[in-house]
Every structure is written in structure tokens, then in C-alpha cells.
Amino acid sequence: MRKPTIQDVARQAGVGVGTVSRVLNNHVAVKGATRESVLKAISDLEYTPNPHARRIAGGKSYTISVLLPVLTTEFYVRLLNGLESAFQEARYDVAIFPLLDRSRLERYLGSHTLAYQADGLVMATYNLTQMFHERRLRTQQPTVLVDAHADNVDSSFMDNVAGGRLAGEYAAKLPGQLYAVWVETELDQLFTTRVFEDRRSGFMSEVQAAGRSVRAEFTSSFDSLAARNTAATLLDDAQAAGLPCTVFASADMLAGALLDEVRLRGLRIAQDVRVIGFDDQPWAAERGLTTLHQPVESMGYEAAQLLLSRLNGYKGPPRARRFEPRLIVRGSA
Amino acid sequence: MRKPTIQDVARQAGVGVGTVSRVLNNHVAVKGATRESVLKAISDLEYTPNPHARRIAGGKSYTISVLLPVLTTEFYVRLLNGLESAFQEARYDVAIFPLLDRSRLERYLGSHTLAYQADGLVMATYNLTQMFHERRLRTQQPTVLVDAHADNVDSSFMDNVAGGRLAGEYAAKLPGQLYAVWVETELDQLFTTRVFEDRRSGFMSEVQAAGRSVRAEFTSSFDSLAARNTAATLLDDAQAAGLPCTVFASADMLAGALLDEVRLRGLRIAQDVRVIGFDDQPWAAERGLTTLHQPVESMGYEAAQLLLSRLNGYKGPPRARRFEPRLIVRGSA
DNA sequence: TTGTAGGCGTTATCAG
């Protein structure tokens, strides 16, 4: 009992395959009655078109691939949700290709694997288009960047400079020393993101504009143990220099570690140590973390829309969808 | 400058397309010299076969799909690494389909999307084969379970009962009250896993065999805030009942929260409170956590091998690859 | 050992 094909549908409905194909692709020229009978045959047979055949016949495969850094963060789950819901509405499937490391990426690029045979490409956080060009990879499929920005492709991203500014503006008004913790920038040239750089520049500019300065900046890699160590080092300094102090942690994960360490030392949050995070992770509300909210799902959704419009033939110049962060003031600062 | 096809290669090498196809698929009957010239043409043209065309022509697409729960855990990154490295050796690509929620799954199943058009299927943690059958989904592609076990399909998994036993055996020898923290079982019938059930039964049986009993068991959902609250509740009881005590946390994440809470209360780890985790996450060594090590990469690698053997024609009965956990004794217990 | 031709499931073109 093999899968029904377009032929089976055509026979069942008593029409030609061309007609079936037309209703499948929403072509204009199909009489109402014929369309109905074809639709009936399709559902009777539980027919679904073969994406491979579609693709090979020059049509769309209705698949888009998402190139995603493998980070164990809520952020990407939310992003995926936004992307998927938009693509789902448009009846596209999404396949995810994890960017495990550079060697794998090289291989992906070397062989034109399925990832690059989809109708469109979504790149999250890392802008790999550069590499595509260097390799003369004529990846002419529509591409969209999400959580990243470049001016030669469509992109959907949040304004991290603005986020940094909001944090800086707020922090500058608070009494006591100012500190900041940044996320260590990536090791590989390919896997670079300007996210934290942007947050920093926004923060610093606003702090300076307010005539203040930060006592010290720290950098931590994105893992909880490192974050905890950094928090300890920072608090050592802060306690020596005299409390209170305010810390801008450029990622909630870092802020969380700070909250832990503050509690551990018996210090009072919001009085001795004020903390401002970034991301508004699910747990931020419960822990009372003042942080910057990112409309992650919306970013994903919009990215998908940009890509879909290209897939539907839009030819205009690259578009950038910029989202604004929102400062959520809670108990921690 | 469109992508070269098999025709181009044939012309360039001065042979027929059949021959090219033969060397592509490692057929026996190709003279050494001819093979060489074809290979040369292939690399000169930077030709790579079109997976869609391959698939449609009845061959393999050299793509396998992995159905993965979207958990922000190191575990799946490691698993992916194991899977990918094996598939990569065999020149297969892997596409990931995140199991975001039930509705998406339904949709995947409803339409025979690309996920089910790959040459093979890897299901991690959740055994969805049941559902496949109910739906009369003739997903006849080879399937392998990883981090899960069932006796009607190939599977590669760790013996969680044994892991629980090792923890129980070790814990039973320690003085003071015994506690355990489990991970809340899934909400949906589809998304079920026996992992934690198994760890529990192993642990309890060993504790009982040693003539001891656990004072209290706790359950927490898999997120850090819940874990922290659970840790607090547990320690309240333990402090009231009198220390020392020993806690088996069935996931390192839970153990980590416990360590934090212990530290916060000024208690001494390994003296007042002993903690045994499960997973041996990257940070476990640095934090001195006694825990059970899972050979995650190996599990993934083996799962891939099982699938590959099916893809290469192996027809035997379902095979189960069982991995043994290893107790890593560090400072926390 | 190798080339040729038919077929895989769709879409697109072109007559009717």
C-alpha cells in the first residue's frame, strides 16, 4: 500500500494531473466544481505531495532550514516558536540544522546538503552570509537573519544598543558604584555576534552621558559556573569598595548567578546590590529581576514573514525589522 | 552558472550517466581507470548529487531526521554530537525536528513532511512509535530509539535502573537521613519517558536491600527555579530532623540547586549534607559533585550505527544497546 | 564493464 501520488488523485477525481497540480498550488484557473472534486479525492486518498518531487520539478519543497547555534537557552526555544508558528501558517516545514562547530559547518558548505536545498534559509544569531560568498557558494535561496543584522540581507532583530541604553539610563540614576558583566565574545571568526558589543556600547554611552562611570567591567563565558565565579569576584570588589552598588548583567543567566551570590553572602538585593539583567527569562519574574524584555517570538515571527514574502516573489532591497527592548522594573533594582 | 548535474559529469568524463551513478553509489562493476576519471570530473566540476532527485529516483537521500525534545540541557548537545559524528562518517546529513508540543507533532504526522521523508528516523527520549502505528502511519523507514527503550525497535540507551542502584548502594552506606528528588514526569501521554521512573526503582530497591529507608521524596519540574524551591523545602525538613543527611538528586540540575541552597544556609557540603547527582554535566567536576556519568556521546554514536546498519540492508530483529552508568565519586558525597 | 532508456512524483508549457 504505497503512498498515493498525484496520478492516483487525478484518476480518482477523473481529471488530469495538471489540474490536480493547479489546485495544489492555488492556481487561479480552476473551476469551482473541479476544484471540489479534486479536493475530495485528495482527502479520500489522504494524499500529500512529495516534497522531493516538488523540489525537483522546479517548484517549492515547502521546507525551510534554520541554522541555529546549539545553545542551551530558553531564547532559542522561544525563537523557534515564533518562526515555526509563522511558517506553519504558510504550510511550510522547518528543519533545523545545528551549528555544532566550525568543522561541521565547513562540511555543510562543502557538500550541498539538504540544508541548502530548502526553499529558504534562516540564520540565527550568526551571520554566515559572508562565508557563503567567500566560498562562491551560489546559495541563491532567500535568506533572512534573525537576532542579527547586516545590510545586505533581510533581518529581524532587537536593538541591543537601545537595550544597553535603557539599562545605562536607569542604572545611572541609582546611588553607589556601577559595575557591568559582559558575555565573552565567541572564539571563532565565523561565529561572531554583535549582540553583547551593542549592549555594551549602549550602556556605556548612557552612563557617560549622565556624567558617571563604571568602576569595573567583567567578562564571563556563557555558563553558570563561570558566571558564579565572576559574580564572586565582582562582589569581592564591591564589598571592599563599599556598598551599595548597581550591576548591569548583560544576560539574565549572569544576573541569576549574581542574585545567588548576593544571597549567599547575606547581602540585601535592591539595597546593597542592585541587579539589572537582560532577556527576561521565564524565571526572571519569579525572582523579581529587573531586566530588559526581548520580544523574541515576534522577532522570529517577523523573520519568517520576511522570508515568506521573498518566497512569494518579493524582489525589493533588504529590509530590516528592528524591535525595541522594554525595561521591566522589578524588585532587584 | 547553475549547479552541475550528473549529465555534466558524464560528459566531462566522457562516460555515460549510468557509470557516474555507479561510482557515486560505490557499485562494484566499475573499472579502476574509469572510476578515476569520473572522480576527477566530479571534483573538477565541484559536483554534488541532488538529494531530492536521489530520493525520488528510489535511492537514498542521505538525510536522516532526528526528533528531539526541546530541552535546554547539555545532554542533547552531547547526544547530537555522538549522532552527528557517526552519521557524518557515513556521509549522511542530519536534520533536527524539535518536538515543540503535541500540536506540532500531530501536524508532522498528518502531512508527510520532510521529517518522514528522510532515509531514517532517530527518536530521542520519547518513544513515538506507538503513535505512528495508531495513526496507521506507514512510516516504514528504519527507526532507532536513543535514550529510550522498546522491544519492537532498535534502541541505544543507558541502564537507568542500574544508575539508580549505584546511587542507592552508595547512599545507603552513608550516615544520616536519606532523601531523594525526582523529576516531574511529563504531562502528555505521548511525551513519556521511563528514565526517572527507572532511576527511582533502582535507587529504592537498593536502599531497601540495605535495610534502610528514605525519609522523604520530593518532585520537581525540570527548571532551575522549581529546583531551588524544592531544595529549600527539603533542607527545611532535613534541618528540622537533624543533620547530616544524604540526598539523591536524579538530575545534576537538581543537585546543583541543592548545592546552592546548602551553601546559602551556611551548611557544610559532604558533612552536613551529602549530594549525589545524575548526569555528570560539564560543571559537575568543578563543583565537586558526586554523580553518575552517562556515556551520552557513545549512546548517540551507537544509535547511529544501528540505524546505519538498517540502511545498509540489515534485516534482523530489533537490537538493544545497553550502556552502563558509572558512579563518579567527588567531594559532595 | 559500460551506455541507453525508462521511470520516480511534480510542475510548467502549450495546445485545445
Added chain:
DNA sequence: CTGATAACGCCTACAA
């Protein structure tokens, strides 16, 4: 509006 029919890129007999 609709039905043939030629691609699409590849694999697999079948013949040579």
C-alpha cells in the same frame, strides 16, 4: 478552463 507532455536530476534494469 483543462489535458497532454516535456522537463527536473537521478537510479536501475536491460542490452551491448
